[in-house]
Amino acid sequence: MASNKKNINQLGRRKFITALGNTVGASGLITTPIVTMANNLFRQNQTFTVRQIIALFLKEVPGAPFNTTVDTLESGSLDTKVTGIVTTMFATLEVIRKAIDLGANFIIAHEPTxxxxxxDTAWLEQDDVYRYKADLLKKHNIAVWRNHDYIHSHKPDGVQxxxxxxxxxxxxxNPEIRNRFVIPAISLKTIISLTKEKLGIQMVRYIGDLSQNCERILLLPGAxxxxxxxxxxxxxxxxxxxxGEAQEWETVEYVRDARAKGNKLSLVLLxxxxxxxxxxxxxxxxxxxxxxGLKITHVPSRNPLSFI
Known part of the structure; x- marks a missing residue:
């Protein structure tokens, strides 16, 4: 199946970036009346390919397309005419099945598929889980594009x-200090409760004193x-x-030692x-x-872990 994915991504990583670069460059021509009229007619017809939709996003990202990026097409073709779009964190089997139900053939995922x-799929060539997922995408002609580096490089960062x-x-x-927030003092317990409610989180892991008042919050989602x-x-x-997550032998141990030293520092793993x-x-x-004219649906991949 590794060769299957190579066929799917027949442009290759470098050619993929070059093809998108050409598309983004060509978009600069939309300054003449003739091209503008053609563009308006195109929009009225409401026909978009995967390539064109990706180019729309890259057009707003400084320095795009990047020479090195993980944001490549993981299945499908750049020339596929899009019937609907699903956005998600992970293109899980559940998300793929939901896209099929919605009649959407383009999934934009933030993290790896x-x-x-x-x-990289070479090491998964004989694995039945990988093969099942790749075959399902191929059977339904679904394109999956990872939008990780680009959405974080967008101004503003779309995830943040x-x-x-x-x-x-x-x-x-404060755009000058993007990850630090200074809020009216509330307890750590209240911050956790409000965050769980706002983000729909079942449970979190934490280190700290739940009664401690907190004003300065450092927010670093993801990994x-x-x-x-x-x-x-x-x-x-x-x-x-x-x-979002942390290696238990890195950040977690630093916070543990900081607290043992006497620092009033807490940690929350969302x-x-x-x-x-x-x-x-x-x-x-x-x-x-x-x-x-295109139906766009967000399908959350959610946290797959359960707690007992």
Missing amino acids: FYNHQD TGLVAALGWQKYY SGGKRHIEEIIKEKPDVIMV GHAVSEEPGAEWLVAWLKPKVP
């Missing part, structure tokens, strides 16, 4: 914008990595750092998927006016 950062809006923290947002977590803690000196899901929802609002 095939279980590793680069979406969606998350801040979901939390209702717009008035505390920024322990080094960045700790560097930001050192720089911003927050009362609490809220992250979960990777739920911490960045609002970015996929933000993309729906971004896309709708740009691709009129």
Whole structure:
């Protein structure tokens, strides 16, 4: 099936970027009356290919297309005429089945489809789970594009914008210090409760005193990595750092030692998927006016872990 995916991505990573670059470059021609009239007619016909929709997004990202990126087509063809779009964090089997039910053949996912950062499938060639998923996508002619590097490089960062809006923290947002929020003092327990309610989180893991008052919050969704977590803690000196996920032997141990030393520092692990899901929802609002006539649906992949 690795060769199958190579056929699906027949342009290859470099050719894929080049093809998109040509498309984005050609979009600069939309300054003449003739091309503008043709573009208006095109929009009235409401026909869009995967390539054209990707190009619309890249057009607003500084420096795009990037020479090196994980944001490639994981299945399908750039020339597929899009019947509907699904945005999500992970293109799980449940999300794919929902897209089929919706009649959508283009999934825009934020994270990998095939279980590793680069979406490399050579090592999965004989695996029945990978094969089932790849075959399902192929059978229904579904294109999956990962939008990770580009949505984070968009101005503003689409994931952060969606998350801040979901939390209702717009008035505390400072673009100069994007991940630090200074709010009226409330207890750690209240912050956790409000965050769970706003983001639809069942449970979180935390380190800290639930009665501690917190004003300075460091918010780093997804998986920024322990080094960045700790560097930001050192720089911003927050009362609490809220992250998507963390290596237990990195950030978690640093916070444990900081508290043992006497620092009033707490840690909240929100979960990777739920911490960045609002970015996929933000993309729906971004896309709708740009691709009129196409049904765009956000299908959350949710946190797959259960708690007992």
